[in-house]
Amino acid sequence: NAGVTQTPKFRVLKTGQSMTLLCAQDMNHEYMYWYRQDPGMGLRLIHYSVGEGTTAKGEVPDGYNVSRLKKQNFLLGLESAAPSQTSVYFCASSYSRLVGYEQYFGPGTRLTVT
Amino acid sequence: AQKVTQAQTEISVVEKEDVTLDCVYETRDTTYYLFWYKQPPSGELVFLIRRNSFDEQNEISGRYSWNFQKSTSSFNFTITASQVVDSAVYFCALSGVPLMDSSYKLIFGSGTRLLVRP
Numbered sequence: 001n002a003g004v005t006q007t008p009k010f011r012v013l014k015t016g017q018s019m020t021l022l023c024a025q026d027m028n029h030e031y032m033y034w035y036r037q038d039p040g041m042g043l044r045l046i047h048y049s050v051g052e053g054t055t056a057k058g059e060v061p062d063g064y065n066v067s068r069l070k071k072q073n074f075l076l077g078l079e080s081a082a083p084s085q086t087s088v089y090f091c092a093s094s095y096s097r098l099v100g101y102e103q104y105f106g107p108g109t110r111l112t113v114t
Numbered sequence: 115a116q117k118v119t120q121a122q123t124e125i126s127v128v129e130k131e132d133v134t135l136d137c138v139y140e141t142r143d144t145t146y147y148l149f150w151y152k153q154p155p156s157g158e159l160v161f162l163i164r165r166n167s168f169d170e171q172n173e174i175s176g177r178y179s180w181n182f183q184k185s186t187s188s189f190n191f192t193i194t195a196s197q198v199v200d201s202a203v204y205f206c207a208l209s210g211v212p213l214m215d216s217s218y219k220l221i222f223g224s225g226t227r228l229l230v231r232p
Contacts, residue, residue: 033219042118042205042222058219090159102149103220105159 002026004106006091012112013081021076021109023091031094032074033058033103034066036087043090049074081113116141118208120223127196128231135191135226137206143167147209148182148189149220154202165189196230203227 004025013019023032030051035043035058045058049068063085065077074093078085088110092103117140127133139148150162163173165182173180177194193200207220 040123040224042207042224043220044222045219048219088157092159102161102164104161105151107156107158110157 004091004093004104006089006106006109008109009107010110012114013078014114015082017081018077018079019081019111020078021089021091021111023074023076023093023106024072025074025091025093025104026072027093027095027104028071029093029095029104030071031096031103032068033092033094034064034074034076035090035092036060037090037108038087046076046089078111081111083113085111086113087111116143116208116221118206118221118223120204120206120226122226123224124227124229126229126231129198130195131230132192132194133196133228133230135193135204135206135228137189137191137223139187139189139206139208141187141208143209149207149209150180150189150191151205151207152202153205153225159205162191193228196228198230198232201228201230 007022033048034046037043044060046060046064047058047066049055052071055066055068067075088108090108091106094101094103119138146167148165152160152162163180170182179192181190203225205225206223
């Protein structure tokens with residue numbers, strides 16, 4: 001049981017390049033989330049999914065797209081990377097939509113855009 | 115508006131000292147949950163505790179204890195007899211505004227970096 005995994009762990013992009021971050025969970029969780037972590041700002045929600053085939057915007061969605069083609073996978077795409085997207089990206093999943101269920105986080109992906 | 119404030123940006127203590135990390139929250143919800151997560155130098159986020167708004171009992175887990183006080187909107191975290199392995203960034207989080215389909219987002223504080231020196 002690996003929990004939540006993310007690939008890659010590190011990436012450096014040039015402005016304008018594109019990439020996809022992959023998140024996978026093996027806990028059969030319905031709900032998945034993408035957050036970004038910036039210094040002094042905690043974590044902020046980018047996009048989330050409440051089930052296979054569904055996605056929705058969080059609080060900072062601009063410049064990102066997501067897809068949830070399979071229940072266990074949640075992809076985060078950057079079509080044209082910008083230096084403002086330099087950040088650490090965390091994927092999370094949770095069993096239930098109810099507020100009492102904790103979210104389990106992946107190890108993070110450190111992205112630098114030059 | 116919902117908000118979590120961790121006023122202590124960084125705390126440095128010597129091993130074996132007790133240390134308290136403060137967390138103050140704002141919400142208009144009557145039902146909500148509070149969480150603490152630990153982020154060690156390796157970077158992953160580790161879930162520590164969940165507390166619902168109807169349970170104000172303090173909780174103790176080994177050297178860790180949590181003090182939830184609705185009257186002051188605080189959910190403080192104390193580490194007793196700190197150890198070097200406790201060095202990490204600690205985040206307090208609040209269950210936020212419901213999203214589509216009533217799932218929820220976590221609202222995180224900005225974190226407190228704890229350094230435990232030998």
